Structures are given as structure tokens and as C-alpha cells.
Amino acid sequence: MTKRLSLSLLALLAASGAAHAQDKTPLNVVGFSGVFAENYEKFIIAPFEAAHPDIDVIYQPSKNSAETLALLTLQRSDPTVDVALIDVSVAIKANGEGLFATLDEASVPNLADQPDWARIDGDKSIAFSQDNLTILYNTETVSEPPTSWTDLADPKYKGKIAAKLADTRGVILIPILNKIAGADYKDSIDPAIELMNQFAPNVSTWEPAPDCYAVVQSGEVDLSICWNGRSQYLHDTQGGIIGVSAPKEGSIGQTNTINLVEGSAHADAAKAFINYALSAEAQATFAEQSFYGPVNSKVELSPEIAERIYGSPEAQAAQMSLDWPWIATVYSEWIQRINREVIAFN
Amino acid sequence: MSATGAPAQQITGSNRFMLLILLVPGLLALMTTFLLPMIWLARASFSTSSMAAFGGGMTLEHYHAALTDPFYWKVAMNTLSLGVTVSFFAVILSYPIALFLTRSTSRWRGVLTALAVAPLLTSAVVRTYGWMVILGDRGVINGTLQALSLTTDPVRLSNNTFGATVALVEILMPYSILAMLAGFGRLNPQLEEAASMLGASKLRVFWRIILPLSLPGILTGALLVFVLAISAFVTPRLMGGGRVFVLGTEVFQEATVTLNWPLAAALSVVLLALFSSVIVIYQRALRRLEA
Incomplete structure (x- = not known):
């Protein structure tokens, strides 16, 4: 009796596990902590998951970009992180070590809408938001x-x-x-x-x-x-x-980049996520909610939001x-x- | 030495084996938490890769950068002078307390000793914030001075070396009190009585009897505070307002801001080498003094 019960339980577990594995690809994203993390989960990750029910995005906040870089360096042979959000200066350092993979317009079509300066190191790191220095x-x-x-x-x-x-x-x-x-x-x-x-x-x-x-x-x-x-x-x-x-x-904004980790086991899901994060829709929402300047050239901000991100029209022109x-x-x-x-x- | 030397000779073969077995867990813990990271640090300081990755070549360039830059020499001097100043004042302030606690026959002695070291129950970061409240431009002292119309503009007591020194002295005092309490074992009230009976004044008793006998404790306390002060990083950073450049803050800057990990490792090794030699010399002198 107990044996049969445990066997059927085991079968049930295995079946649910298999089903789980079939319909959800885990996608590990490491990024900034605090309010950024809250806003990012609410306004970027939640809509993305709604549109891609087969992907489960797991967001890990990191204290700072230096710590993220240390994590990526340690894991380079067998990365558990798929997508990293880090400061541009740290991203360039990581590219020097070959930690990130090259993206292309075929798999990430929204790359085409990013200005040239945002496509860093031959499309290895893409700027997605800018947080202005202010008084x-x-x-x-x-x-x-x-x-x-x-x-x-x-x-x-x-x-x-x-x-x-x-x-x-x-x-x-x-x-x-x-x-x-x-x-x-x-x-x-x-x-x-x-x-x-x-x-x-x-x-x-x-x-x-x-x-x-x-x-x-x-x-x-x-x-x-x-x-x-x-x-x-x-x-x-x-x-x-x-x-x-x-x-x-x-x-000038502190520039945040999105990066596909070299050797990621879920590169396709990661590319879909990066494509969404770079879309005009996602960047406009994030700008309105967090007052980080968007990078995608197709984003149109309302005058009120633009003023809160960049300041007066004079300051906006001088950005x-x-x-x-x-x-x-x-x-x-x-x-x-x-x-x-x-x-x-x- | 002689006290522990004699029983050690009585250890037989099987006892020695037991001793070894008992030491294994501790040695293993030390290996993994202390020795291995140190080896890793030393290796990282020679790394040619900017991420201090293993493998790859070895280079002396980071030591060259650290040792030929006059700025780092100045930083090392700052560190040394902060360490000396802090140990001096910590010892001066702790000595009377430790002396009182040793000589006291009050039944409150245990409670008082506990009170003296109680600050250790609070983290150094919290106590540093406490000092920021006391010494800040709008802090207790400046507030009082201005309320009494003694000053109009705030006197700068924090965000500089002065603030960092004051906070470090207070934060490290419990360590020197503890070290002195442990080192005052040779103090003997009968010697003082004998000296007084032979006509020595109180001052003379202090100079000729108490001070020489408590010197080993004082010097141990000073060394402990010195070591903790030169490796301090949180307090100089927070109380110094970014103006206090010591080796600890520089290592942090290179490791987390400019991300030059091999240079940060090289600076750490230099810090370690510089001050272990100071400590070795100091202990030699101490031993000669005690002999």
C-alpha cells in the first residue's frame, strides 16, 4: 500500500517536473538593486512574462556593477546568469575579458532603433537607459x-x-x-x-x-x-x-547596458528578453515610471516627463x-x- | 615559554597523534578561510589579466606601479601616522581606566570591566555614525558652541583627519583596555606598599614601580590598537569625508571603483608586508624590554 502510494507520488512528481521543464525556460537576469529592481520587475519583466508564458524571468539584484562583474568572472566557464544589466564602463571592462556575446539584428530586431553610440563594442553591450547627473x-x-x-x-x-x-x-x-x-x-x-x-x-x-x-x-x-x-x-x-x-x-546620463552572457544556456530566451527590453514600448514605460532617460530613438516622451528627466527645454537641447x-x-x-x-x- | 615547555616534553607518541587529530579541524578552517585567500591574493597581485584571473602570465608591473608612485608612499605615510596617533591617544586614555580596574577591590569591579568593553557589542559602523552625529557641522558640539554664541560658523570637526582620529580612538579603546587588563599581571600591591613604607612619594611609586611593571601591558595594547587602526577602512572613509587617504580606502577604491584588481591586490600585499615588518620589529623590542 505505502509502496504503491509512494510510487504513484513519485510518478506524479516526475510528470509535473517534466511538464514544468517543458513549458517554462528559466532566465536569470542580474541587475541593479533598490528602486530600479522594483520598477524593472514591475514594468519590464512582468509585461514580458505575460507575452512569453514559456519564459520564467528570475531577477537577482546585485549591490553594484563591480560585484556583478566579479560574479560573471567567477562563473565564466559555466555561467548561471543569462542576462546582465551593468554600468557601461564595467560592461566595456567585461568585454575586454570576452564575458559577453555579440547580438545581431536578426535575433534582436530592436537593435536597429538604437543610436550608434548605444551599440557598444560591436553590439556586445547595448545601452538601454541613462540616469542623468543632477543637482x-x-x-x-x-x-x-x-x-x-x-x-x-x-x-x-x-x-x-x-x-x-x-x-x-x-x-x-x-x-x-x-x-x-x-x-x-x-x-x-x-x-x-x-x-x-x-x-x-x-x-x-x-x-x-x-x-x-x-x-x-x-x-x-x-x-x-x-x-x-x-x-x-x-x-x-x-x-x-x-x-x-x-x-x-x-x-550626461550614467549609462546602463544590457548584455547577453557568453555561454548562456538559454540564449534564445535571453535574446527575446533583450529585444523586449530595448523596445520603444518598454523604454517609454520605464522612463515614465523611473525617470531614467530612454535610449531607443523611437521613444516619444511627453513634455512633462522629458522635463523631469532632462530639465528645462534649454537643458534638454544641451543633453x-x-x-x-x-x-x-x-x-x-x-x-x-x-x-x-x-x-x-x- | 618555560611554563608551557615543560608539559610539552611529556607528550608521548600517541598523545601527539591525538593532539594532531584535535588540531585538524582548526587547521583546516584556517587553511580555507585565511591561508588560501591570502595565497589567492598574492597570486592576483602578479596577474597580467586586469580581472586578476588565474592562469596567464606573471608580472611585476602592479608592484612597480604601487611602489614608484609618490602618491601611494604618501598614503602609506598617512596610514602610519594615523596608526601612531590613534594608538598614542587610545593608550593614554585607556591606561587610567585599565589601572583602576586592575587595582580596584570594589565588588562592582566586574560590572565596571564589562561596562568598559561593552562598546564592542555595537558594530564599529554604528559607532562611527554616532560620531558623525556628535562631530558633524550640525552636530552636538557645533550646536552647543553656536547656542552659546561662541562660534557663528560650524567648526569643522568631522569629514577630515581629526574626525577620523577621534572616532578611531574611541572605537579601539576597549581593545587596548582588554589588552592592558591581561598584561597587568605583574602589578603587585605589596610592592607599592613596600615602596611607600620606605618613604617613596605617590608619584615616585608610580614612576618607579607601577609604570615599569605595567609597561608590557601598555605596549601590547598599543600594538593591538595600531594594527586595528592601520587596517581600518570604514571609519576613515565615513569620518574622513573622502579626504583621508589611507591604504585601506585606496585598496577599496581600486577594487570596487576603478576595478584594477591586481593593483588592489598588490597594494594589499604591500600593506601587509610594510606593517608585518613594523610588528616584528616592535615585538623584538618588546621581548628585549621584558627580558
Whole structure:
């Protein structure tokens, strides 16, 4: 009796297991954590799964891109991750190690709608969103919000600025400041370093703790240089103490890329997912919900959303994009210069 | 040495075998959690691949980069000076407490000792945040100074080396108190009584009897604090406002921001080599002192 029961149970289990394996392909996606993860699961993964009932997307949030890179490096011979969402500078580093596979328009048709700068390293890494660098201010202590990057040097902000610049934030600020000084970032970054040194005496901390948003929310500083998406989210959810002021000279986005991991066991499902993530529909929804700038050239944003992502029409017209593979070659050198020529003296 | 040397000689063959068996789990745990990662770290510092992957060639370029760059020498000097300053103040502040706890005959002595080391129950990160609240521009001290109209602008007490030093001293004090309590075994009240009876003043008793006898404990405490201070990373990073460049923060920067893993590994090995030599020299001196 018990034997028969256990046998039939076993058969049932095997059948359900087989059925499960037949109709669901697991797809492992590793990406950013926090609000990004919430929005991505809700507005990209859920609609994709609804359209592809045979694919089960499993999203693993990672603390930062460096950690994702470490994971991919460790797993390179037998990857469990199929798709990785990482910062563009880290993606280029990973491509140097051959961690990602090349995509093509035949299997990922939406590639055709991405601008040239977004198709990095011969279509191995594709930019899908850009989170602008912006200035945050405390609406209770700052009556006149800054309108320009040069406002950071205003003496009234002495000891009232938090600026974490020894990472991608600094690397993005350099071309912005160089443009203000009328110089090309590929020639020399001396003008940008000089402009940084003009506002450096106002900086109270180069290492805001716990992060560049909380120090504005708590009133510890008046201004902070941070990412737009999270700032807009905190503006909406934390009682409006955090204000966001996109400077008129325009900005540059921290660029996020989507990548197919070389050797992925579910490459077809991964390509279908990447194609969806790059679609105008997905990027428009994500932009509206998270205030990350879209990359797909077919996306049309409403004026209100465009203003919250890029700032005034003047700032929108001045929005820049970078030659990321070139930036990757100078990334650590620029951070070293910020550390040694700006932070160490202020 | 002699106390443990004598019974060791009595160990017979089978006992020695038992001892070995008993040591195996501990040695295995040390192997996998300490020794292997160290070997991996050392190998990574010679890697030609920027991801510090195994296999591939070996190169000395990262050591060359680390050792020929004056900036890293400055960072090493910063680290050393932070370590020395922090150990000095931690010892000065802990010594009276440890001395009191050793000599006290109060029945509250156990409770007081527990209180002295109680801060260890809270993580160093939490205590660092505590110091940020106290020393910040809008913190307790600046708030008080401004309320008393002694200052108008905040005095910068945090986001610099001063803040990092203050926080490290407080965070590491329990370690030096513990080390001193353990090292004050030679203190003997009868010696003090004898000295006083022979006419020595209190100050003279302290200089001639108490201080020399407690010196080994002081030096052990100082060494412990020094080692913990030079390898500290969270407190200098958070309290230093990015302005305090020490080897710990630089290794973190190279490993997580600029992703130069072999350079981060090379800097770690340099840190390890530099300060193990300091420790070896220190212990030699200590042993000579005790002899």
C-alpha cells in the first residue's frame, strides 16, 4: 500500500517536473538593486512574462556593477546568469575579458532603433537607459534653487555641498564642466579640474554617508550631486524635502547596458528578453515610471516627463552623450586626477 | 615559554597523534578561510589579466606601479601616522581606566570591566555614525558652541583627519583596555606598599614601580590598537569625508571603483608586508624590554 502510494507520488512528481521543464525556460537576469529592481520587475519583466508564458524571468539584484562583474568572472566557464544589466564602463571592462556575446539584428530586431553610440563594442553591450547627473537641493533651506553647474561655486554654499566625485559621477561631471569651459574632453581635462577646484572649497564631504540623497533630506547639506532617477523618486515619496534642479548647461546620463552572457544556456530566451527590453514600448514605460532617460530613438516622451528627466527645454537641447569605449580607457586616470588634484587639496 | 615547555616534553607518541587529530579541524578552517585567500591574493597581485584571473602570465608591473608612485608612499605615510596617533591617544586614555580596574577591590569591579568593553557589542559602523552625529557641522558640539554664541560658523570637526582620529580612538579603546587588563599581571600591591613604607612619594611609586611593571601591558595594547587602526577602512572613509587617504580606502577604491584588481591586490600585499615588518620589529623590542 505505502509502496504503491509512494510510487504513484513519485510518478506524479516526475510528470509535473517534466511538464514544468517543458513549458517554462528559466532566465536569470542580474541587475541593479533598490528602486530600479522594483520598477524593472514591475514594468519590464512582468509585461514580458505575460507575452512569453514559456519564459520564467528570475531577477537577482546585485549591490553594484563591480560585484556583478566579479560574479560573471567567477562563473565564466559555466555561467548561471543569462542576462546582465551593468554600468557601461564595467560592461566595456567585461568585454575586454570576452564575458559577453555579440547580438545581431536578426535575433534582436530592436537593435536597429538604437543610436550608434548605444551599440557598444560591436553590439556586445547595448545601452538601454541613462540616469542623468543632477543637482539635488533641500527645499527648506535653499529658497533659490541653483540653475547652473557654476552655481556650485557660490560662496553662500560654503560647507553646504556633498559631492561624491571619485567614481562615475566625477567621470561624467568632467565632460560637462569641460563643455562649460568651451573645451573638448578628448583634448585635455584641465579646464574641468580647474572648475572643480572652484567649487571644491564649498564641499563639506566627498564621501556622503549613507549616500548623497540622505544628507540633503536630513538637512546636513544644502546641495548634493546625485543621480536623477532616485532623486525624482525621493522627491515624490519623501514629502518634497528633496528638490531636483537640472542645470541649464545640460547633463550626461550614467549609462546602463544590457548584455547577453557568453555561454548562456538559454540564449534564445535571453535574446527575446533583450529585444523586449530595448523596445520603444518598454523604454517609454520605464522612463515614465523611473525617470531614467530612454535610449531607443523611437521613444516619444511627453513634455512633462522629458522635463523631469532632462530639465528645462534649454537643458534638454544641451543633453550630451559620451564616447564610452574611449572614456573607458581614461576612466581610472580621471578618477585618480579628481582624487589627487581636487579632493586631496580640499 | 618555560611554563608551557615543560608539559610539552611529556607528550608521548600517541598523545601527539591525538593532539594532531584535535588540531585538524582548526587547521583546516584556517587553511580555507585565511591561508588560501591570502595565497589567492598574492597570486592576483602578479596577474597580467586586469580581472586578476588565474592562469596567464606573471608580472611585476602592479608592484612597480604601487611602489614608484609618490602618491601611494604618501598614503602609506598617512596610514602610519594615523596608526601612531590613534594608538598614542587610545593608550593614554585607556591606561587610567585599565589601572583602576586592575587595582580596584570594589565588588562592582566586574560590572565596571564589562561596562568598559561593552562598546564592542555595537558594530564599529554604528559607532562611527554616532560620531558623525556628535562631530558633524550640525552636530552636538557645533550646536552647543553656536547656542552659546561662541562660534557663528560650524567648526569643522568631522569629514577630515581629526574626525577620523577621534572616532578611531574611541572605537579601539576597549581593545587596548582588554589588552592592558591581561598584561597587568605583574602589578603587585605589596610592592607599592613596600615602596611607600620606605618613604617613596605617590608619584615616585608610580614612576618607579607601577609604570615599569605595567609597561608590557601598555605596549601590547598599543600594538593591538595600531594594527586595528592601520587596517581600518570604514571609519576613515565615513569620518574622513573622502579626504583621508589611507591604504585601506585606496585598496577599496581600486577594487570596487576603478576595478584594477591586481593593483588592489598588490597594494594589499604591500600593506601587509610594510606593517608585518613594523610588528616584528616592535615585538623584538618588546621581548628585549621584558627580558
